[in-house]
Amino acid sequence: MNAFCIPPQNTTLRDIIVWAEELFKNSDLYFGHGTDNALDEAAYLVSYCAQKPADFNDNDLLHVLTASQREKVAEVLYQRITNKVPAAYITGTAYFFGLEFEVNEDVLIPRSPIAELIGEQFFPWFNYADGLSNNKKTPLNILDMCTGSGCIAIACAVAFENANVDAVDISTQALKVANSNICNHHLTERVKAIQSDMFVNLPQKKYDIIVSNPPYVTRVEIDGLPAEYHKEPDMGLYAANNGLQFAIIILQQAFYYLADNGIVVVEVGNSAQALQMLFPDIPFTWLEFEMGGEGVFMLDATQIRQYHAQLQNINITGE
Numbered sequence: 001m002n003a004f005c006i007p008p009q010n011t012t013l014r015d016i017i018v019w020a021e022e023l024f025k026n027s028d029l030y031f032g033h034g035t036d037n038a039l040d041e042a043a044y045l046v047s048y049c050a051q052k053p054a055d056f057n058d059n060d061l062l063h064v065l066t067a068s069q070r071e072k073v074a075e076v077l078y079q080r081i082t083n084k085v086p087a088a089y090i091t092g093t094a095y096f097f098g099l100e101f102e103v104n105e106d107v108l109i110p111r112s113p114i115a116e117l118i119g120e121q122f123f124p125w126f127n128y129a130d131g132l133s134n135n136k137k138t139p140l141n142i143l144d145m146c147t148g149s150g151c152i153a154i155a156c157a158v159a160f161e162n163a164n165v166d167a168v169d170i171s172t173q174a175l176k177v178a179n180s181n182i183c184n185h186h187l188t189e190r191v192k193a194i195q196s197d198m199f200v201n202l203p204q205k206k207y208d209i210i211v212s213n214p215p216y217v218t219r220v221e222i223d224g225l226p227a228e229y230h231k232e233p234d235m236g237l238y239a240a241n242n243g244l245q246f247a248i249i250i251l252q253q254a255f256y257y258l259a260d261n262g263i264v265v266v267e268v269g270n271s272a273q274a275l276q277m278l279f280p281d282i283p284f285t286w287l288e289f290e291m292g293g294e295g296v297f298m299l300d301a302t303q304i305r306q307y308h309a310q311l312q313n314i315n316i317t318g319e
């Protein structure tokens with residue numbers, strides 16, 4: 001079989017997965033937007049073309065693809081190999097926190113390690129018993145700043161069934177996707193998508209958790225990223241001020257929006273070192289993740305108040 005010809009008649013799901021895996025291995029592809037290797041990516045995309053579930057069984061492997069399914073395979077391989085479109089944009093679906101999300105090129109493909117923290121219900125800062133009544137300390141108001149597809153906001157609402165979540169993004173196209181995901185997960189009562197340039201349109205409200213995976217990549221870093229990242233919206237990646245533009249705004253505004261016992265959790269990825277250098281006195285708690293990922297810090301409300309003056313001193317240059 002040749003790269004983008006239509007696979008011959010009588011080819012099974014197994015045959016085509018093996019073929020696609022080989023093609024992927026021999027192409028200059030980057031895996032990291034859902035799967036991390038050629039075989040998983042091939043299995044995911046070929047089963048999508050064959051209209052089989054992503055967790056297909058052994059019997060499905062014997063499925064002989066129809067003519068239109070084989071045509072679809074050729075088209076999908078072209079998109080993935082030649083155009084370097086990430087698999088999630090091809091299928092329109094991504095998985096985060098064990099949940100399915102609709103995605104398109106208006107939103108970043110969900111992959112934040114913050115999912116693991118949400119799975120632990122932000123333990124030890126939340127979800128611990130208070131020792132007296134044994135009531136669990138659980139957040140009632142959560143802000144997901146820079147929500148994109150809404151994945152973090154929705155995962156938080158699923159993890160905390162009594163919480164209301166505000167999901168903020170500046171992009172109306174991203175919010176369309178977020179709203180669709182909120183609907184699909186039947187969370188319209190508790191998760192509200194808000195169009196806002198950071199905190200500008202937010203009501204004066206106190207949040208128990210402010211969580212964010214904002215843009216944090218410098219222009220130099222973006223230029224060096226594999227082609228797949230360039231299919232994602234630039235406004236989902238790029239941040240001025242050494243990648244800290246949005247993280248700084250969150251730290252500055254948390255003073256006004258964080259509840260007395262609240263916490264701020266922000267992903268800054270490779271810009272972690274720049275943040276620590278900018279605020280050498282602030283004792284950021286850098287979170288560790290069993291499932292991989294780093295560059296996520298936590299500060300509590302006491303620390304936000306204590307370092308308020310230092311945080312306000314920084315100007316956002318926009319460069």
Ligand SMILES: C[S@@+](CC[C@H](N)C(=O)[O-])C[C@H]1O[C@@H](n2cnc3c(N)ncnc32)[C@H](O)[C@@H]1O
Nearest residue numbers: 110146147148169170171197198213214215236
């Ligand atoms: C890194 S993406 C994160 C999306 C999502 N939270 C996730 O983890 O997949 C950052 C998001 O920030 C949004 N954004 C960029 N500038 C913003 C601003 N000034 N105010 C609010 N959101 C902004 C982008 O539109 C994008 O959806």
